[in-house]
Amino acid sequence: MKRTAFKMYLNEGQKSEYIKRHNEIWPELKKLLKEAGISDYSIFLDEETNTLFAVQKVSGTGNSQDLGQTEIVQKWWAYMKDIMKCNPDNSPISVPLEEVFYME
Numbered sequence: 001m002k003r004t005a006f007k008m009y010l011n012e013g014q015k016s017e018y019i020k021r022h023n024e025i026w027p028e029l030k031k032l033l034k035e036a037g038i039s040d041y042s043i044f045l046d047e048e049t050n051t052l053f054a055v056q057k058v059s060g061t062g063n064s065q066d067l068g069q070t071e072i073v074q075k076w077w078a079y080m081k082d083i084m085k086c087n088p089d090n091s092p093i094s095v096p097l098e099e100v101f102y103m104e
Helices: 015-023 027-035 071-080
Strands: 002-009 038-046 051-058 095-097
Touching: 015 038, 027 038, 027 071
Parallel strands: none
Antiparallel strands: 002 051, 002 095, 038 051
């Protein structure tokens, strides 16, 4: 199992709405993530910069960012585009992060 991490960017003043939407994550999206081998998925917020930091364990070959061709993920992106910095296709601007240290 590998770990992946990436950062995204929240729009100013959207912390509460972001938390609300993720607390109410759609069951079909959660099912898709689990079926893709994604687990132990956490997102943290740096409130000084509005930077979101995501980390997840993946048992498959990809990660959650590779599911963008699915209808449910495209629907989620459209739902989230008003509170995050996004690309023209509504996907969140996402920057992969290199792991430089790990302690088990």
